[in-house]
Amino acid sequence: MDLQVLVSALREDLRGFTMASITEALGPVGMAGVEREQRLPALTAISAAPSRIGYLASFFMLGGSLTREQFAEAFQSLSYEEALEHGLVDEHGRSTIALRPVAVPDRHGGGELLIASDLGPLQGHAPETNHVMPVGGATLTLAGLTRYDEGQSVLDLGTGCGFHAILAARAGARVVATDVSQRALDFTRFNAALAGVSVDLRLGSLFDPVPERFDRIVSNPPFVMTPPRVREQIGTFEYRDGGGTGDSLLQAILAGLGDHLADDGLAWILGNWHIAAGVGDVEFDRAWREPIARWLGDRRAWVVLREALDPAEYANMWLRESQLTGAAFDSAFATWLSVADMNSSVAFAYLTIGGAEGPQRLEEYRGPIAETFVDATWEGVGRAGMTDDELLASHLVANGVQEKRLHTAGQPDPWHISLLSHGREIPVTAEVAGFVGACDGDLSAGQIIGAIATLVDVDEEELVGQVLPYVRDLIGAGLLAVNG
Numbered sequence: 170m171d172l173q174v175l176v177s178a179l180r181e182d183l184r185g186f187t188m189a190s191i192t193e194a195l196g197p198v199g200m201a202g203v204e205r206e207q208r209l210p211a212l213t214a215i216s217a218a219p220s221r222i223g224y225l226a227s228f229f230m231l232g233g234s235l236t237r238e239q240f241a242e243a244f245q246s247l248s249y250e251e252a253l254e255h256g257l258v259d260e261h262g263r264s265t266i267a268l269r270p271v272a273v274p275d276r277h278g279g280g281e282l283l284i285a286s287d288l289g290p291l292q293g294h295a296p297e298t299n300h301v302m303p304v305g306g307a308t309l310t311l312a313g314l315t316r317y318d319e320g321q322s323v324l325d326l327g328t329g330c331g332f333h334a335i336l337a338a339r340a341g342a343r344v345v346a347t348d349v350s351q352r353a354l355d356f357t358r359f360n361a362a363l364a365g366v367s368v369d370l371r372l373g374s375l376f377d378p379v380p381e382r383f384d385r386i387v388s389n390p391p392f393v394m395t396p397p398r399v400r401e402q403i404g405t406f407e408y409r410d411g412g413g414t415g416d417s418l419l420q421a422i423l424a425g426l427g428d429h430l431a432d433d434g435l436a437w438i439l440g441n442w443h444i445a446a447g448v449g450d451v452e453f454d455r456a457w458r459e460p461i462a463r464w465l466g467d468r469r470a471w472v473v474l475r476e477a478l479d480p481a482e483y484a485n486m487w488l489r490e491s492q493l494t495g496a497a498f499d500s501a502f503a504t505w506l507s508v509a510d511m512n513s514s515v516a517f518a519y520l521t522i523g524g525a526e527g528p529q530r531l532e533e534y535r536g537p538i539a540e541t542f543v544d545a546t547w548e549g550v551g552r553a554g555m556t557d558d559e560l561l562a563s564h565l566v567a568n569g570v571q572e573k574r575l576h577t578a579g580q581p582d583p584w585h586i587s588l589l590s591h592g593r594e595i596p597v598t599a600e601v602a603g604f605v606g607a608c609d610g611d612l613s614a615g616q617i618i619g620a621i622a623t624l625v626d627v628d629e630e631e632l633v634g635q636v637l638p639y640v641r642d643l644i645g646a647g648l649l650a651v652n653g
Contacts, residue, residue: 232292331357338366469527528554536592545647553645561615
């Protein structure tokens, strides 16, 4: 398959192939089916109301076959013979790749990118071990954490279909993308050409092909912790499984940052790791933090635990994703559970890591990851490392904070007070709520605490000890910002 020679023609023919035009061509029922990975409703809609966009959607998204006449209507610059010669279409008139528009987060300029990948379930294909994935939810969420500037050097570690590399290149960064899969690099080259950007592609494992340091590193690596005995049954799916033991891949990536991330750099990583406690255990809160804190060392970091699954949930999710069914599924599932620690769990988290030493924030959070949440929190993580004296001298501003109070009917005092901003809700005391209410940048934190101590007639030093830990947490969460 040599698609590079077709890029110019495809870029011309795919103008107007957007999610809006696809939704119009497929109709609400057909589009709802696509979101459920059911193609028949959409194919039925296209058959009932044929159109150029409908034919493109059938060909690239739904695994449908086109006659030569339909192909000529869909592709006005590219001939059927050229597509056949260069491997875009097979002998049955079906596409050899999946391709669809993907929404670009606003922080990366918005709009859409056309991204190609291997054929998958929506096209009627089970993934093979060298499968190249399309852009999924985790990739988009990771993109929502990242930001690139012109002239920066960026490493996309384990690039897959190249989405993150293309976002960085569109911002004017110099981008290196690595992968152990030559097939993945070929898709990245093709997708970058469709997007009109250039990416330096290097074949190899993790940091092996990159001796240099980078301003930014982004990685959605193959972190799935498949037991070796299960790999013997189902194979090693390169796009999700690095072939190591347990969470060794994530450990290797974190260890490699020391030699490859600039001192003022940033890395954004997705990862799984083993938690030596079950989700409902009293030790869970400590257990999920312990290994990742050890691997991070003293680096400035923000770790968001998004989900924790028990061994059965984890095995079921990844075996289903492999399209295993029937006896093959049951056999692999039984093998996975036979070697799993049933008193443990698996973390799924987002990691933002600095190139230098600094404060760390490790939190369990399942709310929305909005742009304000990301930027305010990373700034707050750095500020939260101030000494108590620096904190008391600082002038703070509440960052879009709302207050919630819950009362028992007939009782004047609330039994619950919390502060809300950036999707978080943080319980606080009445004194802390009063402190935040006074944070408009005019008075220092120490002056505000002194005024509250006088007002409620308590010892100021004692109040400092009660309020400052909350204030530090609120700064780390981005709910309080340092003015200046």
